[in-house]
Amino acid sequence: MDQFIQLTVDGLTLGSVYALIALGYTLVYGVLKLLNFAHGDVFMVGTFAGFGVLQLLGGPANPTVPIWLVIILVTLAAMAVCAALGVAIERFAYRPLRDAPRIAPLISALGVSFFLANSMQLLFGATPRNYDLFQYHGGTLYLRGLHIGGVTVPLLRIITILAAFVLMVILWFLVNKTRTGKAMRATSFDREAAAMMGIDIDRVIVFTFILGSALAGAAGVMFALRVPTNVSIGFIAGLKGFIAAVIGGIGSIPGAMAGGLILGFLESYIQGYVHGAHIPDGTQWSDLYVFSVLIVLMLFRHQGLLGRPDIRKV
């Protein structure tokens, strides 16, 4: 039972990060119908930005401000850097391709992803960066927490899950209760009609990228709070975020949130429980299992769990 609780908590933590990344993909796909391959690398830049700010604030052992403020500042800084990066990418790599065949911005995105990952490698080297919050007061963020059954849910995980939840609520609010959010939804529904209704498409798209990339930055910090980061994580993180968005239904915001959590739980349970003599072991082959689930899903319900089926007008 203890293992189940532990795995569930793990799944929730993982899933929150995946959900934040998936939201960024879904938002951009909704308005641009573009799969932003560079998103994972924006996430990676966020982890590094957060690391830099953490060092500026005195490092994990002796921060100059209270730890909760450190985490908030680091998150905000990463969000800001990523938002700026996202806007720059959109402005220079995607906007000129707004009217080109669909394949063009996709390939441009591949190029941006490659460019970002290797630029960070060039500038900051391959050494992993560890926020190392274990150093704070002898590891209290890891050791103190909520007690459920026989398991302690550490403060750090609670922070991650809560922060992701808060951000998702803010996002929901922005998308559903503000005018710009309404414009975003209109644009994702039908771009030309929205333009004809007087919505400034360029501004909406920039706003979308700001939102999506900021979420990636926040996801980066949430991720890096617990595990070391390095310049190569962008590809895998992006892939996982992709899978999450697709499971939930790309283009659907609740879908991205659900997809992220589902993926987190899937991975966690598969790694923890799947273990038998004649089947591939869960810890080694979790990728295989997840992909199998995904491909089956794609073949039978390709719009994902909560997505809209594609209706193409002739």
Added chain:
Amino acid sequence: MSDSTPHGFHSTGAEGPAIGQDEWVARHAEVRLLPARLAPLEQRLRAVPWWAWLTLFVGAFCLFPIVEPSGYVRQVAFLTVLYMLLALGLNVVVGWGGLLDLGYVAFYGIGAYAYALLDSPHYGIHLPTVVSIPVVVVIGALAGLVLGLPSWRLTGDYLAIVTLFFLQLFQTVTTNWQNVTGGPFGILNIDPFGLPGGHKLATAHGGVFAVSYLYVALAIFVVVFVALRLLNNSRTGRAWRSLREDPLAAEAMGMPVNWLKLLAFASGAAVAALTGTLNAALYGNVFPLSFYFVTLITIYTMVILGGSGNQAGVVLGALIVSPLLEVLRDADKSRVLFFVALGGGLAFLGRRNRRIAMVAGATLVFGFVVHAIARAIDGGWVAGQPGAGGFAQLVDHWVIAPEHPARWIAPVAYVGVIAAALLCTVLSGIVRDIATVPTIYLGAFVWENVMLSKPDPARYIVLGLILIVLMVLRPNGLLGERRVEIV
């Protein structure tokens, strides 16, 4: 039709897509936009039959090893031929079928591993080459069919995702299924090719790459090129074209759209698998990581650079990118390449365009001035060792190479030059020209001091940049045709 503007609806900007136009009109419209002087030359070039070009090209390639005996250069040439083959195969899927296949490299790997399993001590099977190559090609085609199956239900973006997952899956399987694939240790001691009759083609003489493999690769290249060209000029090729331009209309006209997609996947996969056998036979071993994302992006760059949809184009793309990557491995050669390209490019563009010539001249002067000022302020700012050789010494007089650069200089300069370059694209007129001068100089500074210190990521940065710039400025690449999407 003697006027120079194409008939039909006009788009909003001069560079915008000609909506409502089809490919043929667009192509001819573009031809007519060329300066009149060049038109007769181009007519004559176009009149030369394609097989003559092919013969010329292959002939030149065959003579190449005789001129250059270094084993390293020959191996790079061999690798280039492999990339040409891969580019041809990807061209079938992306250029002709219009399907974004991000798992293409998995077929390359499947071919290599299949050959490894059929011709190595791993299972003790040593099939003769004339048997194992066709078997591997068939396996590759089957794998392509399997991956193509999702394309029945999924379009564009979803297909891209699924194929990307397939690549990741291939990586996971080859890394973990140790009993079959050797896991991360790979499969070693793979047999080289054997001619019918038992004589084995040695892969190396005294450790140096054997030239015979280059000829084998070229022969296979010719066969594949011709076969694909014949395929494209047949009914299938025409069906692919209509599928690519408008899948819905093609389906409405009764084309078997799904089978066409499968055929595209299978053909591309078969070519990739064939290339895999060459790879496995020459290197004598296969490892999972040799067939991953980096190789995928490299092949895509070649196809896009050359012009997707055009066989000669993608071959040209491979011919440019593959040696480029090798040259960029070496700091001294990269420096020469950069400055020659910069200087040559500016000179070429500037011979007709006075503005560019002035910018080039201004940059030259600017550089010397800044260098002198920097040296005056602090000798250590320019005392760094750029590298060996006369060229490096020459360049050292122009570019600032600090001896002990502070750690923040590299990231700041790098981000700075990108920001400056992007800013220049937004400005216009005389302001843009003035801004370009320090940008170019800063670019040279960054190249010299930051990128040359780590050639490996620098190579891939160049690749990524090529992709982005190409898509934004000239998505049809060097020889491709401008595609228009019917809205």
Added chain:
Amino acid sequence: MKKAFVLALAVLATSVVAASAQGSQTASARSLANVNCSKTITLPFVTPLTGGAGFLGAEQMSWAKYAVKTLAPGLGLKVKLVGGDTPVEQGPAPAQTLAQKYIGTPSVLAVLGPSTSGAVAASTKAYYAAKLAHISPSATRTTLTKKVGGTFDGTPAFFRDVPGDYIQGPSDANFMINSLHVKKVVVMDFQEPYSLGLAGAVDSTLKAKGVSTIRLSAPNTTTDYSAYVTKVPSDADIVFFPTQKPGDAQTFAQQLIEQGKKAKVFGGDGSNDASQFKQPGSYVSNFAPDITGIAADAKIIAGWKKDNAGKAVGSFGPPAYGAVQIALTAISTACKAGGGSTNRAAVFHTFKKVSVKNWILGGSFKWSTKSNDPLNAKFYIFQIQSNGSYKLVG
């Protein structure tokens, strides 16, 4: 169309004929081509300078640079050190291209590296055929110098100045059994050659002595090990964690504590980095003792520190210094024997005769007579203290 077919067949036929032709004469003769020792000799170092293991290559390179700078003049040689980058993300294949490059460079008489075992397996045959000796400061896979169960991946041209997994594996396992009295051990690998080899060696030794072991395997790209930690039984004593990323060892140790497991992390030489792996109570094994404790090395360390301000003395670097020492000594000896000029084959044959009196890793260095490994090499086990420092315990 017919023309096309005829043409294609003609080209095919020509190339098959050409294919049977002999390879280049000059290439195989190069191993016997004499190089003038007073000219600059190129010493390539094939190591991961960028990518996930880039910190390893960078450290080795800095020590190799220092070695060339201080040792070459004394041996009467002019040496140019060049780096060949083999990022681990691209697997062993780049090493083969680099092997061709260096075989084709006439001024190369010996090669340093490759640093990773997979890259050695991929390129050593080419080096051997070219009679080019190559010495690695960190490729520890057993089958590169010894035959194990019918598998031998090495060649006589491959040398290494650090002991292989066949020593590290049993050393670590025996330490666990004899000093730590373990009953249950979790052995992990990361689906790449280094950890698989080491994990296998430790696992089999432990099993043979009756310790119960659990095998876990994680993809090399894993950063969050929580799910793996749940599979560590609460009564396990040690988790053997042969990672090449010290930061991951630290994460794992922290996550073990987080989930209340009592097992301690035991890392291999790949996790030896006090700045990243510093969890008190954990163990690390390495092929070198901390050389700052060896009196004879004080001058070398001081000189290195001057050239590399602000960097800490790691454990991957000194063997690279040693490798340069052996390589340059071999070249210099061959040069003297050849009266001022020598060739690759001669240098290759001289390698095995080299011995070093004041070996940087302590004591003296001699080759083992049975394989191209150091004689009487041993592994050292450290325990991480509460202040993060490494203390020698075995």
